[in-house]
Amino acid sequence: MSEPADRNNNPQSTPQTIPRKSATFDDYTLSEIRRAAATGIYDIRGGGAKRRLPHFDDLLFLGASMSRYPLEGYRERCDTAVVLGSRFASKPIELRIPITIAGMSFGSLSAQAKEALGRGASAMGTSTTTGDGGMTEEERAHSDKLVYQVLPSRYGMNPDDLRRADAIEVVVGQGAKPGGGGMLLGQKINARVASMRTLPEGIDQRSACRHPDWTGPDDLAIKILELREITAWEKPIYVKIGAARPYYDTALSVKAGADVVVVDGMQGGTAATQDVFIEHVGIPTLAAVREAVRALQELDMHRKVQLIVSGGIRSGADVAKALALGADAVSIGTAALVAIGDNDPALEEEYRKLGTTAGAYDDWHEGNDPAGITTQRPELAQRLDPVQGGRRLANYLAVMTMELQTLARANGKSNVLNLEPEDLVALTVEAAAMAGVPLAGTRWIPGSEA
Amino acid sequence: MTTKPIDLDSAFLSLREVNAALQAATSGAFRVLNPGGEHALACGLDAAIEVTIDGHAGYYCGGMNKHASITVSGNAGTGCAENIMSGAVRVRGDVSQSLAATGHGGLVVVEGSASARAGISMKGVDIVVGGDVGHMSAFMAQAGHLVVLGDAGTDLGDSIYEAEIFVRGAVASLGADCEEKPLDEEHKAVLDLLLQRAGFNVDPAAFRRYGSARRLYHFSVDHMGEY
Numbered sequence: 001m002s003e004p005a006d007r008n009n010n011p012q013s014t015p016q017t018i019p020r021k022s023a024t025f026d027d028y029t030l031s032e033i034r035r036a037a038a039t040g041i042y043d044i045r046g047g048g049a050k051r052r053l054p055h056f057d058d059l060l061f062l063g064a065s066m067s068r069y070p071l072e073g074y075r076e077r078c079d080t081a082v083v084l085g086s087r088f089a090s091k092p093i094e095l096r097i098p099i100t101i102a103g104m105s106f107g108s109l110s111a112q113a114k115e116a117l118g119r120g121a122s123a124m125g126t127s128t129t130t131g132d133g134g135m136t137e138e139e140r141a142h143s144d145k146l147v148y149q150v151l152p153s154r155y156g157m158n159p160d161d162l163r164r165a166d167a168i169e170v171v172v173g174q175g176a177k178p179g180g181g182g183m184l185l186g187q188k189i190n191a192r193v194a195s196m197r198t199l200p201e202g203i204d205q206r207s208a209c210r211h212p213d214w215t216g217p218d219d220l221a222i223k224i225l226e227l228r229e230i231t232a233w234e235k236p237i238y239v240k241i242g243a244a245r246p247y248y249d250t251a252l253s254v255k256a257g258a259d260v261v262v263v264d265g266m267q268g269g270t271a272a273t274q275d276v277f278i279e280h281v282g283i284p285t286l287a288a289v290r291e292a293v294r295a296l297q298e299l300d301m302h303r304k305v306q307l308i309v310s311g312g313i314r315s316g317a318d319v320a321k322a323l324a325l326g327a328d329a330v331s332i333g334t335a336a337l338v339a340i341g342d343n344d345p346a347l348e349e350e351y352r353k354l355g356t357t358a359g360a361y362d363d364w365h366e367g368n369d370p371a372g373i374t375t376q377r378p379e380l381a382q383r384l385d386p387v388q389g390g391r392r393l394a395n396y397l398a399v400m401t402m403e404l405q406t407l408a409r410a411n412g413k414s415n416v417l418n419l420e421p422e423d424l425v426a427l428t429v430e431a432a433a434m435a436g437v438p439l440a441g442t443r444w445i446p447g448s449e450a
Numbered sequence: 451m452t453t454k455p456i457d458l459d460s461a462f463l464s465l466r467e468v469n470a471a472l473q474a475a476t477s478g479a480f481r482v483l484n485p486g487g488e489h490a491l492a493c494g495l496d497a498a499i500e501v502t503i504d505g506h507a508g509y510y511c512g513g514m515n516k517h518a519s520i521t522v523s524g525n526a527g528t529g530c531a532e533n534i535m536s537g538a539v540r541v542r543g544d545v546s547q548s549l550a551a552t553g554h555g556g557l558v559v560v561e562g563s564a565s566a567r568a569g570i571s572m573k574g575v576d577i578v579v580g581g582d583v584g585h586m587s588a589f590m591a592q593a594g595h596l597v598v599l600g601d602a603g604t605d606l607g608d609s610i611y612e613a614e615i616f617v618r619g620a621v622a623s624l625g626a627d628c629e630e631k632p633l634d635e636e637h638k639a640v641l642d643l644l645l646q647r648a649g650f651n652v653d654p655a656a657f658r659r660y661g662s663a664r665r666l667y668h669f670s671v672d673h674m675g676e677y
Binding site for chain 1: 533
């Protein structure tokens, strides 16, 4: 028999449990409590939701088998072109690939970054999008197809840019912050940004969360009428919504007269907003697609009003899955920035100096980006070569497109838009319910009984 | 007007036909008859023409105007002269919400009263209202002038940036970060010119001046109560 344990619980003589950290109060949570206590301001950052979410990774394609035959890679055509805005616009926008570049402002991004995005997208026959702050000459010059955003702030808004855009996007919300306005801290408001936005240099700029001259779908219908009248009914008009109530928001956008509906899930990035907003408002991209498609189908508008899906699109597989669930195209933002050099491990030493690490850098609002992308400091911005950056983006878009075609051919599709939900199964019960496809190996689609 | 205006009759022409005719014109004077409160009338004009809307206009009349002089003989709806760049819009009656919202330049005159959010997010436009303005007028106003001969509703100039507000009557309340400022001779001169351009013969000395206290220009936890 051994001796009774030391009553004083001496760690030298008594077996101990290993130290256990709380799952609720994990290290990140503790660090945030300390940060808040020290600074008295909420955590502001860029990017989209970082928490783990049900996503396209939780879906698989079935491929071809006895009942469906595949197409021969490299020999049998698999079309990728898409036309956006065929409902009302006399000049719809024609893209060679169904992958567009999402709205990102000059101001949040450097002029070099905007130029790189324009070069890369143009090389692949797709579009880029302006952002909160208006259209610059550089981005118009380097983007063959440019979508002009109409945002609540209307910074830099003018009818000449409206008329020289290829499409118009009325932004109701974005996935990172449905219901939130914009924020650009003073560090990034240099003289050029300030003058484009009619604001004093160096002040914190607050963008409104609601449009100044309309609220609700009935007003929006009249706003769209005005935009069409100003541009002689030529331009496709998109309505961009943050994924929150995608069924109703899509239906109301169609009612208001949209040619294209853009649904942005919570993984979609922002230049800067409160972390609490990014992580706790809105729904994942995967959960939004089928509901948006259902609204279009019930109105007999599927493929007539086009649906663009964004938020966490990273690969041709993500594109293929979004299209199979009913989208007409996707948009990328974060992935495009990574392609041109954002968060590159080659800059690790500099990320360390900023108190972060490559892959985690998200203090885009502070304007100190060593990659020269989310900054207005000339010495940093000039590090980004727009030609090289454009080339990298074009390469990345080409790879995504080839991946998309590979998956489409494997499922026997000669056009990527022929991908369908029946080509998919889900790996998790959650994804099966959200995507409305069976759990792999079963006939069970949770929620379909209702 | 030196020449007889060209009549465009909304009783017979579609909105597109009326606007296309106005947008294609490079000079001259036009009258839109029987407007019937139609929306988006005379929007997107880009030349120094004169347009009279002979009656009431709906939403966004004169929206994004450049160079043209537009007069509405009746009332106008929401967002009249929204995002105006230059030229002038005059309304003889009253207007609804969001008058000259985000306007970048030009002159907007309302002889009657304006509803809520007149001059919201204005970016350089000059606005003169003969009557009263509703609540939250000049909300987030960035640049330009809002002149009110009557009274202003609650929360005037909330979150205002560098725009200037002149009110002759009573102000129900000021919004966050808006404060009264001294009306010096230089301000009276600016105001006098605005009143003359708008066609109002009143004494600038009778107005009070309001603008940004600039306390919200940088985020601080100590100003939390104001957000």
